[in-house]
Amino acid sequence: MRAVIAVSLNGRAYQLEDDAHAALAQYLATAERALEGNPDRAEILADLEQAIADKCERCLGTHKTVLTQAEIEQVIGEMGPVEGGGGPQTARAGAAAAHEQTAGAGFAAGAAPAAPKRLYQISEGALLSGVCKGIAVYFDMDVTVVRLLFILAAILTGGAAILAYIVMMFVVPYAQTPEEVAAAGGVPFNARVLVEQWKRKAAQFADAAAHAARIDGSTAERARWRAEWRRARWQWKQEWRRSRAEWRARRWGPYRFSAWGANPMPPAPPLPPLAAFLSGLGWAVLGILVALVTLAWLFALLSVLATGAVFGWSIGHLPLWAAVIVLIVLYQLVVSPLRALRYAHSPYFYAYRYRAHALADAIIGLVLLALLLWVLGFHMPALQHLFDWLRTQIAPLWRGGGRAAPSPAH
Amino acid sequence: MLDEQKLGVLRKGFLEFLVLRIISGASVYAADILKTLAMTEFATQEGTLYPLLSRLRREGLLDYEWQESASGPPRKYYRLTAAGAARLAEFSAYWARINQTIQSLGG
Structure with a gap:
């Protein structure tokens, strides 16, 4: 008996044996690397996938639905190694020429510089410090559009974007040499x-x-x-x-810990049916939980923006933007472990193979959250009251076995 | 014996010319190009052809059009642009000259 992995090739589903999957994944990863910097990379990859799919089709029939490693090796052999295809342009394009093309003709020029792309501040044509200009060059967008987006973000986030701008002013380096200016618009990510x-x-x-x-x-x-x-x-x-x-x-996935494109880990064997069901259930329940938390957070955000207090809880001397940042951080703290837990449950996404990573993330996140609440409990009497109140609410339910809880003395 | 690597370099240089020539006849599907080439000493694989087609398209020498196919998803049919036809004419003239030179210098 062999494990089978379902993949989508340019929109059609195919089933591969696990080692066939590994071979195909490696071929596509190599192709992707070979096409690094090619402006048509996505399109060429889609075409290649389509060609692979056509070749796979040949090996399949009503009684044969799974592709073996030998068949995939055969298909890959027929496809041949993928060449960069940048052509003479790539060889010619120096850093300066690359910048000219990025700034001027944009994508049509097509040449891909070899230098890695970095985010810089660009003082030439800057209004304040050059952060927006740097972002504009990085994404090859109009500076005005970036500035408008920034202003919009500043209004929507109650000033947090301005804070981000100030941080970036100090953190993002200035592009000083022509190479750095070129790198600001360099290899795409x-x-x-x-x-x-x-x-x-x-x-x-x-x-x-x-x-x-x-x-x-x-x-x-x-x-x-x-x-x-x-x-x-x-x-x-x-x-x-x-x-x-x-x-x-x-x-x-594990790529955070190793180089992107390194040999993929071997896939885990399929789960027994009951475990698969529980895993799916956990996936769904956690999804609903995340959605509920998000909804509550959005209401909290709205209430802080509208009334200056979170559900009637005054934010005290805290300025509005700081309160919003605190809310955002809190939201991330609550949601990220939930999400990680969810991906640890995921029966079909990539995390399936790397469950241990997601689970570790979840545990670390939950511990951090508990620690934060515990520390806050010492400093904020309101939170202390809330805990006490929750305890008095829940304790009778525990003991009373469903009998109505006496209302707390308040 | 002929050095396969040297010949490979020669063939590679000609591939672009041949692809333009094949497309110049009628609008063709990438698999048709491969099939036509497979019968010659210029047999080519997808891994080489697709990036080449994409580059030629970027250079404005050819263009494609989606056409429904009886089996499977729509396919890209390539055809030459005016610039592509001009490039092909240049190539052909150049090839004729080279050929003549080779003939005239031969012993």
Whole structure:
């Protein structure tokens, strides 16, 4: 008997034996590394996955639904090693040229500089300190848009974004040499790749829409355009899912502790049915719990913004923005162990294999939270009262076995 | 015996030309390109072709269009752009010249 892993290749599901899965994962990881910095990386990878899927299809039938390692090795052999495909441009692009392209032609230039990308402050064209300008160059966006977003964030977070700006002013280094300026717009990382893709596709569709408007008489043309739009939306979704899965794997997987792209850990054997059911139940219950906490937190946030007090609890001399930050930190403290617990339960996500990591996270988080509450209890009489009150509420239930609790002396 | 590595470099340089040539006939699907090449000494694999196609598209030499397929998801059909046709004409002229040179210098 062998363990089987289900994978999605460009949107279709396939079942692989565990060692076949390991081989395929390694091939795709290598391909991803080879295409590092290629602006069409996501698209090429999707095409490659599609080609792999087509080849897999050949080995499957009504009575054969699982791919073996030998078959996958055969498919990978047929696919051949993936070449970077940056072409002569890549070789030519020096750091300075790369910066020119990023700033000027943006994505169309296509050349990928080899230098790692870093966030810098850029004093040239800065309004205050250059933080926004640096972020703008990093994401290849318009500075004005970044500034507007920052102002919006400052209003929405009650000033926390301003605090973040001040912190970044001191923490983020200035780009001083041309190499550093180039590095500010250098090799893409995940989020930037997404932003780029969305921008490029939006431009593409603005073009297509303009085209469709010009020839609006032809229904066939319009149908074609609509089909293309649907397809692109589907592709967006795929890319979004892929990047989220990647993020999850990084957040909850072992990659935090080892180099990204290192040999994947061997998958765990499938759970027995009862354990699988309990695990699924835990997953769902914890999900609901997180949602409830989030809802309560949102109400607390609203109430602090609207009335200056959390559910009637005065925040005292604390300024509003500090109260908001405290709320955010508290929320993270409560939710992150819950989330980690949830992923430890996850029967199907990446964390499945790395349950121990997520569980350790959860335990550390819960201990920290308990410690914090305990320490706060000494310093805040209100919290002390709350604990006492909770105790008097709960204790009779414990003993009384469901009889109505006497109301506490208050 | 011929040095396989040297020949590999030669073939690699020609691949772009050949791909443009294949696409110039009719709009084709990537698997068709591979099938056409597979019968020649330029047999190529997906790992090489896909990045090449993506680069040619980025350089504006070719373009693709999604077409529904009877089996499976829609496919990308590639065709040459005007710039691609011009590049192909240049390539062809250059190849004719090289060929002539080789012939005339031969003993």
